[in-house]
Structure formats: structure tokens, C-alpha cells
Amino acid sequence: AQTVTQSQPEMSVQEAETVTLSCTYDTSENNYYLFWYKQPPSRQMILVIRQEAYKQQNATENRFSVNFQKAAKSFSLKISDSQLGDTAMYFCAFTLVNTDKLIFGTGTRLQVFP
Amino acid sequence: KAGVTQTPRYLIKTRGQQVTLSCSPISGHRSVSWYQQTPGQGLQFLFEYFSETQRNKGNFPGRFSGRQFSNSRSEMNVSTLELGDSALYLCASSLGDRGWDEQYFGPGTRLTVT
Numbered sequence A: 001a002q003t004v005t006q007s008q009p010e011m012s013v014q015e016a017e018t019v020t021l022s023c024t025y026d027t028s029e030n031n032y033y034l035f036w037y038k039q040p041p042s043r044q045m046i047l048v049i050r051q052e053a054y055k056q057q058n059a060t061e062n063r064f065s066v067n068f069q070k071a072a073k074s075f076s077l078k079i080s081d082s083q084l085g086d087t088a089m090y091f092c093a094f095t096l097v098n099t100d101k102l103i104f105g106t107g108t109r110l111q112v113f114p
Numbered sequence B: 001k002a003g004v005t006q007t008p009r010y011l012i013k014t015r016g017q018q019v020t021l022s023c024s025p026i027s028g029h030r031s032v033s034w035y036q037q038t039p040g041q042g043l044q045f046l047f048e049y050f051s052e053t054q055r056n057k058g059n060f061p062g063r064f065s066g067r068q069f070s071n072s073r074s075e076m077n078v079s080t081l082e083l084g085d086s087a088l089y090l091c092a093s094s095l096g097d098r099g100w101d102e103q104y105f106g107p108g109t110r111l112t113v114t
Helices: none
Strands: A003-005 A010-014 A019-021 A022-024 A034-040 A046-052 A063-067 A072-077 A090-096 A106-114 B005-007 B010-013 B019-024 B031-038 B042-050 B051-059 B064-068 B076-077 B087-094 B109-113
Touching: A003 A034, A003 A090, A010 A019, A019 A106, A022 A072, A034 A063, A046 A063, A046 A072, A046 B042, A072 A090, A072 B109, B019 B087, B031 B076, B042 B064, B042 B076, B076 B087
Parallel strands: A010 A106, B010 B109
Antiparallel strands: A003 A022, A019 A072, A034 A046, A034 A090, A063 A072, A090 A106, B005 B019, B019 B076, B031 B042, B031 B087, B042 B051, B064 B076, B087 B109
């Protein structure tokens, strides 16, 4: 069975600073995808970034980047130049190839302060 | 293009009753997945429907069921409601082709069981 662990229930960062959210996962499979989702307060969950396990290069999307360490089964999210609008719950998620079943971590609540 | 819509947005039911929640996917999307979000258990996968067939199922009791119609709209039903069924129920839609497609989440239906 696959599991996803987020060990930081809450994080805070000052505007314009950089913050890193941690995620570890466990699977015996070799082909899978990893994601970071953002759920702002009272708003819909949206995809922030995704990483294919077969790609060694870390994914980046503007201010968001990941550090994917496949051997260590670690998948952290770095947010650069934090903005007030980044305040949200962030969920790390895993899915095997050829399935839409997402397995989520427990989430990290990120607060960005002015 | 309209996003994923869920109705109703809020619902209050009494223990022992049953409830039906509806999800309309993005036009052209054929896969609909359902998730239960609670403070204690986090986000848990319920089931996924693709072309009117259940393609994947989570570890929920048989009181939780779903279906998908020919227009890809999906409903989930919970019978004999328990207090622990109080949760935010999210649905997500995707193209559903094999491989991976981004899942787009709806705003959720908040169910309160009293």
C-alpha cells in the first residue's frame, strides 16, 4: 500500500521569503506521479506542480519548485518570493500510473505574513 | 469553460437518513473521482467512475455508493448516515485517458450529520 506523510502541520513565512514544505512517501512501485495541491481557505483545490517519477529533473512552475529524491522517497516543495495569496493548505499527493486515485498526505497549513 | 460544479454546497441530515450528492464535470471530461475530507482522516479516495463504470474504489463501507451517467455527471449516495460521515465531499474530473491527466476539483459539498 502507498502512503504519503507530511510532518509539518503548520508553517509560516514572511512575504518575499522562501519556504520549503516536506513530504515523504512509501511505495514499492516504480512508475508513479507526485503532486502538490493547494487548498486556499474556502476555495477549491488546485494543482500547484507535478513530478513524474521517471524524470530525474525536478519540476518547476514559476515560483514553485520541487526537490524530488526518488531513492529517499522524498518530495519537498519550495516556494520562492512568497506572496500573501500563497496562504493555504498544501497537500502532497501520490498516484500510480494509469489511475486517477490520489493518495494525499495530511497537509501543511502555510501562513504568509506581510 | 465552466469548472467542476457540485450540488448542493451545504447539507444537513439526520443520522439514519440517506443523502445524494451531485457532481458535474468539466465538459469533455469522462472521469469523475470522489473524495471525503475530514479533519481527522484528511482526504480519502472514495471511488472513480469512467464512462459510466466504476474504475477504482477506496476502502469505504458499502453504505457509500456512486454512479455515473452517460453525460459524465456523477452522483454519490450515502445510506444510513452516521455522525462520522460529516465531511466535505469533493469531486474531481479529468479526461480519464490512460496515463495521467490533471484532475480539477469542485468546491465540495459540506455534509453535516446530526
